Amino acid sequence: MxxxxxxxxxxxxxxxxxxxxxxxxxxxxxxxxxxxxxxxxxxxxxxxxxxxxxxxxxxxxxxxxxxxxxxxxxxxxxxxxxxxxxxxxxxxxxxxxxxxxxxxxxxxxxxxxxxxxxxxxxxxxxxxxxxxxxxxxxxxxxxxxxxxxxxxxxxxxxxxxxxxNGSTQHVNGQISKTEKFGKVTTLTRLNLRAGPGKVYKITNMVNAGIQLAYDGFTMQGETVNGNGKWFYTEEGNWFWSGGVK
CATH class of the missing domain: 3.40.80.10 (Peptidoglycan recognition protein-like)
Incomplete structure (x- = not known):
């Protein structure tokens, strides 16, 4: 710089x-x-x-x-x-x-x-x-x-x-996303957020053992424990991949 x-x-x-x-x-x-x-x-x-x-x-x-x-x-x-x-x-x-x-x-x-x-x-x-x-x-x-x-x-x-915190964005301000549908199960109590990172507000919270459907993911979210992959849902919520299996 x-x-x-x-x-x-x-x-x-x-x-x-x-x-x-x-x-x-x-x-x-x-x-x-x-x-x-x-x-x-x-x-x-x-x-x-x-x-x-x-x-x-x-x-x-x-x-x-x-x-x-x-x-x-x-x-x-x-x-x-x-x-x-x-x-x-x-x-x-x-x-x-x-x-x-x-x-x-x-x-x-x-x-x-x-x-x-x-x-x-x-x-x-x-x-x-x-x-x-x-x-x-x-x-x-x-x-x-x-x-x-x-x-x-x-x-x-x-x-x-x-x-x-390391999110990479396109020039239009949108986070790069990969469309891929699937389902995962929460390992612990998990926060759903308005964006791919802990800086975004919490929109909902789900308990351990709950199945969540996702529409895709980004590898450019906030890195948590070395992992920057976050899933997003049809409703526009995001959750960290490290909290699910």
Whole structure:
């Protein structure tokens, strides 16, 4: 991955006693070029660690070991992992998060290049800092600051996290599937999900010993215990092949 340094003066050196524990997804509300200019101005008093353009360009504004100024305001947070002091005061999330901006506005559809590049960047950060690649640790800015619709209405966070976890998708955004009908039996209690990975919401649950019919499978789902094969049903549910025989 080619990362272009566009260094911002707006950061705090180090992270006090904290380390990156989550990644906050933002939308720029503008262009990559405009964001470069804004973040590089000391007058703006804002920054993020990275910015991603429509064509998959990556600009780095602040080193990951330092604190960018991207999510310091807090209003009605819904993020369960937000930190507080012993007397109930919020700890500035900037100290323990990494901020990633994306070109566009709250109504923009992300390009395939943005999804792919963002997922690759996030995957590397998760590996580097031992951050779980799940919906609790990869969040939208609005989950900290509810007065903004950041990163927007068109971003598919489940798709992004599935890509972080290794799902491969065609340029039209659809997961590659093989049509093959059959039946299997559940080995244990098994979750049915909206997509081929644990990041997708649970749509149903079946007990051990239940026979399930499937219409096909993908080998490009989330890898669990080294196995990325997931079956899908006529109803659009998915289940992991390791839970059936």
């Amino acid at each position: 080619n990362i272009t340094p566009v260094l911002s003066p707006n950061f705090t050196q180090g992270r006090r006693t904290y380390r990156p524990e989550a990644i906050v997804i933002h939308v720029m509300d503008g262009t990559l070029k405009g964001t470069d200019s804004w973040f590089c101005s000391a007058l703006s008093q804002v920054s993020a660690h990275y910015g991603i353009g429509k064509n998959g360009e990556v600009h780095q504004y602040v080193d990951e070991i330092d604190t960018a100024w991207h999510a310091g305001r807090i209003h009605d947070p819904t993020w369960p992992l937000i930190k507080k002091t012993s007397d109930g005061m919020y700890i500035n999330p900037n100290y323990y998060t990494i901020g990633v901006e994306h070109e566009g506005n709250e109504q923009s559809e992300w390009t395939d290049a943005m999804y792919a590049t963002s997922a690759e960047l996030i995957r590397k950060m998760c590996q580097r800092w031992s951050i779980p690649a799940d919906r609790l640790h990869i969040i939208g800015h609005h989950e900290i600051y509810s007065l903004k619709n950041c990163p927007g209405f068109k971003v598919d966070m489940d798709k992004l996290i599935a890509l972080v």
